[in-house]
Amino acid sequence: MQTVRKDVVVVGLGAFGSAALWRLAHRGVRVAGVEQHSIGHDQGSSHGDTRLFRIACMEHPGLSPIALKSLELWTGLAAETGETYVRQTGLLYVGNPGSKTITGPQAAGVPVELLTHEQVVARQPQYDVQPGQVGVWDPGAGICYPERNVRAHVAAARRLGADVHANTTVLAIEGTTVYTPTLAIEADQVVIAAGAGLRHFVPDLPLKHTPTPVNWFRPKDSADFSLARFPAFIWEFSDEMSLWGHGSDEGYAVKVGADPVATVNVEDAVARAFPELEPKPFAVRPCHVTDSPDGQFLVGRISEHVTIAGGDSGHGFKHCAGIGELLAQLVLGEPAYCPTDFMNPHRFS
Ligand SMILES: Cc1cc2nc3c(=O)[nH]c(=O)nc-3n(C[C@H](O)[C@H](O)[C@H](O)COP(=O)(O)OP(=O)(O)OC[C@H]3O[C@@H](n4cnc5c(N)ncnc54)[C@H](O)[C@@H]3O)c2cc1C
The missing domain is CATH 3.30.9.10 (D-Amino Acid Oxidase, subunit A, domain 2)
Incomplete structure (x- = not known):
């Protein structure tokens, strides 16, 4: 088995993980991402051509700054690539x-x-x-495009030097080493954004899988x-x-x-x-949704070296670029651009 060394490794490159990979690579961090399927696949929660994009989020007042951060980041990426990542129709x-x-x-x-x-x-x-x-x-609301945006996050991360291992399943995470069938990726920090697969790595989380x-x-x-x-x-x-x-x-x-x-x-x-x-x-x-008991996401550190993002509760896509930015800040110890307490993964314990 080959061993590689990184600053951060991201497990799962769907909505949250692909955005985290991009925002970490943007900071010059040596980062690798591992995805069990192809990039922008239709086996998780981030497919079906479109998602609603909302700024005035009814689920929690703390979500609006995150939607606005997604809008800012996607608008910047669109200026680079010429693609549309969010269409604001109200x-x-x-x-x-x-x-x-x-x-x-x-x-x-x-x-x-x-x-x-x-x-x-x-x-x-x-x-x-x-x-x-x-x-x-x-x-300011409208629609955004799950497969396209996930692919764009990963493409941007690659341009910035990230290593991407698609069609590669993470079999185990031991400490800060991530094991695939052929590779051990040793890192200082691990981000787990495995969607419905999050509980495979963190079994105690109170998450429920809902086919939708x-x-x-x-x-x-x-x-x-x-x-x-x-x-x-x-x-x-x-x-x-x-x-x-x-x-x-x-x-x-x-x-x-x-x-x-x-x-x-x-x-x-x-x-x-x-x-x-x-x-x-x-x-x-x-498609499927991973629900948390209070309908809010789980984003934050669960140990000194492991940060998670999940529990999308059916309203996460519009926030994913903003969550990716938050994950980069949390992992690197930077101040967060918005309050995160309502997403603290420890709030149910
Ligand atoms: C029908 C439907 C409608 C929705 N409508 C909206 C909407 O209008 N607006 C909105 O904002 N949100 C909406 N959502 C919610 C939104 O789609 C989710 O919040 C978001 O897609 C969740 O992203 P995620 O990164 O948590 O999961 P995913 O995108 O599923 O990413 C997890 C990734 O981890 C990978 N993975 C898992 N295990 C492993 C492993 N062992 N090794 C390697 N990789 C692994 C998976 O393959 C997957 O790619 C909707 C969801 C559904 C199902």
Whole structure:
């Protein structure tokens, strides 16, 4: 077995790990990344062409600075490569006044626009909005592109000198040595960003694996479901069900997901909420979410030499570039650019 020596080794090059690799390489750190599949693969949590990008995050007020950091980093990378990593079309939250869907984005500390019931109906005739429901418009929101962005992080890291071992499974981590079938990578620090595989390396973490498909629908006729007319949305349709998605972009159809996935039939939900869409999806792709008990990520040190990032809880992609920057800061002992306590992996112990 060959042995190599690095400052940092990153295990798992999906959303969080690829971004950490990039931000560490950006600092001139000698870093290696190991990924069991190809880069930008469709076997983890970071595939399905698009993800919602939000700045006024309803899940926690501490998330907005991280989304803004992702935006800053992706905008800088786009200027280098000429690719688009985030498309800001705005996002509409719809729900009952007083619900978390409406109050959460308002508490995020970034500019939003409140919309009356009548304004929501006038803007979005495609919705069958419930009486009394209102809206919040997050103008900086839109969509981002999981496979493309992950590949771009890894390509940028490679240009900056990172070693990338794709199609290589990490079999074990002992201390700060990472073992693949043919290689031992000795490092000062290890970052584990293995998504659903995180518990394989850190079994005590209270994480739950939830299969969550990506569903694409087509309009029945000429009703306008383009991204410009039908921007990204999160709609608390009833006490039992929320819907999320966005209109069709170049090469994509209308994406709709329903929560909670375990109890809501997405075809019934689409038939009730968007009568102008065909209720049968024309494409469904399996994907999965790794949930934490409080729905927030686990990002931080678990020992002197090991830092983890996981528990994506279904809303992590938009934050991944910002989390990558945070991981680089945490690993190197730099001051963090935003508060991290709410993501502390020790908060459940
Ligand atoms: C259907 C769906 C819709 C979503 N919608 C949104 C959205 O609209 N907006 C949003 O922000 N987020 C959304 N998310 C969540 C987002 O996609 C996740 O937060 C993010 O992809 C998680 O990234 P990760 O790095 O934790 O996991 P992953 O991207 O899965 O990365 C983990 C990586 O580790 C690798 N790995 C695991 N074990 C090993 C090993 N032993 N050796 C080597 N490599 C290993 C895996 O192969 C994988 O590449 C959605 C998720 C799903 C499933």
